[in-house]
Amino acid sequence: MGKKTMIALITLALAFVIYPLYQSYNGSETLKDVGQYYIDNGVEETGAQNLVTSVVVTYRGLDTLGEVTILFLAASVISFFLSFSKNDRIKSRSIRSVTEILTTSTQVLVPMIFMFGVYIFVNGHLTPGGGFQGGAVIASGIILMFLSNPRFKLSHKVIQFVESTSGIVFVLIGAAGALMMDGDFLSNKIPGFGFGEVGSIISAGAIPVIYTFLGLKVGAELSNVLGVFVESQSEK
Amino acid sequence: MLIVLASVLGIASMVGAYFAIHSKSLTVAIIATGVVSLISSILFLLLAAPDVAMTEASIGSALTSAIFFLTLNKIRQTNG
């Protein structure tokens, strides 16, 4: 009673303090320098229709590299710790019955989900998508495969191959931009990738290529996390 | 008019968040997290941030609840 009253009083007091701030807030009508620069020069410099993509991949490409590294580290740590409880999984993961409807619909839906994920990360420079979103969609397809087929097992060799290859290619493309065109690290100006016409699918230089490998990497990492989690479950 | 939609969605989001914190059953809490994720995705779209909305949609719709439930199952098995 007393505790809840205190919480309500504190909340009210906080609202009383914050309300003048809310009243006096007027959002700035003009952009700051950096935002204005992106809006003025973003489309010409990167050729991407979606300005957020050009910021994420080109102007702030190093941040994206850091995010991918963090995701990779998290996946590695999860795999490392869950591998301790993986030893008796062969006999412990009992085969349970799955309804016919789920099995059949999974066979239809999983290719569609994968295709949609590929669509998201290939169209990253045109639509609000990108590598992370597409990778998450692909990993959701993997969940559906785990749910519908109790005998399904991820091939760790394929996952590792896809993940490491796409990571290396991502960094190599970034380095190629810096070395060949003497631009910056992770810029999208690369020989062989023209800017094309703004709004078409083959445009924006290396952004679709980078996003493709990024999507494959993120999808492989998240699928690996899910696979390790499912394999470490033991049935009662 | 859009502010009315934002208020309704905000109320729904608050109800979901209350359930996610105060529910006795962990299963219900995870389901409520899904509600909060869906509504926040619509709110992001309302604020004209489709990239963030799409990230929230793709992560929050299936992946988060799957990982939560796998973890919950593992905890229950470990504790007997």
Place this chain on the structure above:
Amino acid sequence: MEGILEITGGVFMVLGAVSLLVASIGLYRMPDFYNRIQIGTKASTFGASLSIVGVALIFPGWIPKLLAMLLFILFTNPISSHIVGRTAYFTNVPLSKRTKVDRLKEMSPGHLKKVKTKD
């Protein structure tokens, strides 16, 4: 000022929204879980489909994406309701007292536990 096609599309969207509201009200008022799931799934799928048709009438250029979306909704909603209904039946969620026929129990009486009824 606007074409008749756009007005028709708007009317379709309102009808779809009404159908969604009917789904919600049915979800609130139906006596037991199995009735709730049937109205929840059917009416909401119908409402979403009507809304998609309405948007397609207003913006004909969006039809490819809308078609994909309609296909996905028509595919996935029945699957999820099927799985949830099965889960409910096998975890002994009570049927309504007014239930007359329980075909699943008749078909496989030995495998199922007795499902309780409540008012």
Place this chain on the structure above:
Amino acid sequence: MVDILIYTAMAISSIGVLVALVRFVKGPEKVDRIVAVDVISTIGITLILILATLMRREIYIDVAIVYAILGFIGVIVVSRFIKRGM
């Protein structure tokens, strides 16, 4: 005229969210709550569609497609867990 109709659809759908939320709050069983979430996600897809129509942006539909294709996986995960563990 069309905008008025679309705003009406938006208002009706948001009332639908609130009514479905009542079932989520009350729901005696867990499966009741799951069905409420399913209905709320379908209404949310429609709301995203309505917002895309209002703002006249085609790219917003992609978000709705993501929910349309992935929303049911969460429901299947939850019901599988309730049935007999993952």
